[in-house]
Amino acid sequence: MDLGSWKCLLIVLAGFSMFRSFCHSEKAPYYTFVHEATSAPHILYYDYIIIGGGTSGCPLAATLSQDASVLVLERGGSPYGNPKITNIANFADSLSDTSPDSASQQFISEDGVYNARARVLGGGSALNAGFYTHASADYVKKAGWNPELVDRSYAWVESKVAFEPPVLQWQSAVRDGLLEVGVLPYNGFTYDHIHGTKVGGTIFDRDGHRHTAADLLEYADPRNISVLLHATVHKILFTETGKPRAYGVIFEDALGFRHKAYLGSRSSKNEIILSAGALGSPQLLMLSGVGPANHLQAHSISVVVDQPMVGQGMADNPMNLLFIPSPLPVEVSLIQVVGITKFDSYIETASGLSFAYSWVHKFVREYELHLNETDQSSAVTPEAMSRAIETLNSLVTGTLQGGVILEKINGPLSTGELKLVTTNPHDNPSVKFNYFKEPEDLNRCVQGMKTIIDVVNSRAFSKFRYKYMPVKALIDLMLNLPVNLRPRHFSSAISLEQFCTDTVMTIWHYHGGCQVGKVVDYDYKVLGVDGLRVIDGSTFIASPGTNPQATVMMLGRYMGRRILYERLKEGTK
Known part of the structure; x- marks a missing residue:
């Protein structure tokens, strides 16, 4: 699959147009403590060494800096001044960028599904579609978190990065369609994860500028924190006598020079955090x-x-979608509306897509076929047929715009594993997610796709779909698109089960590999060693809420507060 096709595919997944970018060039407000790793001394000492300045690492570092010295080692660069990251119209560009210094690192899972991982300060929050929503109360309870501290931690995050989105025509039509087909009740704008249809938050402000977890470093005490960019950690160092204890790391800068960072003392207060x-x-x-x-x-x-x-329990929430070409112009919107069904499939939407020329012709062929079938059945008037032919002619010479309606499986129950391919930390490991291995995941996908089809056929959504274009044609269109590397099964009566399996994609919510109770304890301390924790989405048994970024940011703040409290208690003994 060539780069052009990959970019087009990402546009399909994102569901919005590629508009001419403009440079949003504000500087990081904490530039005094963010530096290139090349400027670092050969040896450094800190109370806490955080490996990864991502969605959890930034709020964690900002919190710990209030009472300790903190070093953040981020393998990527800064998100600031990068229009591919900061501007909503460039969402697909940021995900599809394959340059060596890009903010995203592409990989293909062993399942044959295209994917990407973040390589930038702010982590996945610098690349994602921006949806912001909490974990459910049940999720918080099962995680063993303190609900009051969870709420305060969410609020701390939201004061910097979360906004209420403007809900325009496409999003409103999908919202009303969900309500029409029974995804009830309507819960309005809320961050809460509750059954029904709602409008969630976004990390894009009213000007379409992205805010990321990196913005949470504004909370940091600049006297106590250093953030090094393009600092790739090669190894965590452990003591060799008694129970292994993490005491330092070896990292490499952009020029290939090695540095060592050590914990300031062997006290149990100081830690390395992955x-x-x-x-x-x-x-x-x-x-x-x-x-x-x-x-x-x-x-x-x-x-x-x-x-x-370690490396077990890897899971990726499968996503399946329909692209719906629209006869009307549509707004550029990422995820805003979500239907949280009682069968644990989440329905979301995005709009503003312009299709590539070759795919326009695929749609035109499908449209023409079904118009001919409709004409033979005498179900359409000559006047309507004339308008349809005019539409066909305009499409051939123009562009095809529309949006996507997608469904994501809760959980999921299906899991796989991660393995090393090489010992080079710059290389991707091998990962297999085993999409739909568990029948319940496939059943949820089928129910989710049925709900999407009902929404597309709803009265509320009718103005955004072409007349006489049945959903079967939209399904055929998806089967013809290069959405992954899995084999296709073409049939006049393809089942939704087969459609889910053939067209599965990622929604970039993969998790696991260092799960709580298996690799780390409920304080996120790595089992079998001292002085080392893991605080990020690798610890999750299941993905929280409809979209995890809010909870990952919250977890960084939450555990930062917990660690400082432990530090204070130990200091008073």
Whole structure:
């Protein structure tokens, strides 16, 4: 698949037009403590070393800096001044950028599904579609979190990065369509995760400018924090006598020079914290000798702790969608409206897409076929047929605009594993998610697709779909698009089960690999060693809410507060 096709595919997933970008060039407000790793001394000492300045790492670092010295090692660059990140119209560009210094690092799972991981300060919040919503109360309870501190931590995040979106015509039509087909009640604008249809928050402000977890570093005490960019950690260092204890890291700067960062003392107060994401955190544990012994030995890695659960429980919420070409102009919108069904499939939408020329012709062929079938059945008047032919002619010489309605599976129940391919931390590990391995996930997808079809056929949505174009043609269109590397099954009566399997995509909500109760305890401390925690989405058993970024940011703040409280208690003994 060539780069052009990959970019077009990302536009389909995002559901909005590629408009001419403009440079949003504001500087980071905390530039005094953000530096390139090339400027760092050979040896550094800090109370806390955070590996990964991403969605959880930034709020965690900002919080810890209030009472301790903190070093953040981020393998990517700054999101500020990068129009591919900061401007809503460039969402697809940021995800499809394959340049060596891009903010996203492409990978393809062993399932044959295209994917990407963040490589930038702010992590996934610098690349995603912006939807902001909380985890459910049940999720918070199962995680063992304190509800009051959770609420305060969410509020701390929201004061910097969350906004109420403007809900325009396309989003309103999908919202009303969801209500019409029974995804009830209507809960209005809310961050809460509750059954029914709602409008969630967004990290894009009214000017279409993205706000990210990096903005939360504005809370940091600049006297106590250093953030190093393009700093790739190669290894966590452990003591060799007694129970292994993390005491430092080796990292490399952009020029290839090695540096070492150590904890300021061997006190139990000081720690190294992995916040490198669902791929990066289990990968770095393995590279440092914590993981399945046989796998590490096969890569000539000295085993510190035989931890067979590192890399296990990898899961990616499967996404399936329909692209709906629109006869009317549509606004540029990312995810705003969501239908939270009682069968645990979430329905979301985005709009403003302009289709590539070759795909216009695919749609035209499908449209023409079904018009001919409709004409033979005498179900359409000559006047309507004339208007339809005019539409066909205009499409051939113009562009095809529309949007997507997608469904995401809660959980999911299906899981896989992550393994090392090389011992180079710059390389992607191998990961398999086993989409739809569990029948319940596939059943949820089918129910979600049925709901999407009902919304497309609803009265509320009728003005945004072409007349006489049945949903079967939209399904055929998706089967013809290069959405993944999985085989296609073409049939005049393809089942929704087969459609889900053939056209599965990622919604970039993958998680697992360092799960609570298996790799870390409920304080996020790595089992079998001291002085090391993992605080990010790799610890999740399931993805929180309809979209996880709000909860990942909250977790950074939440655990920062918890760690400082522990530090204060130990200091008074």
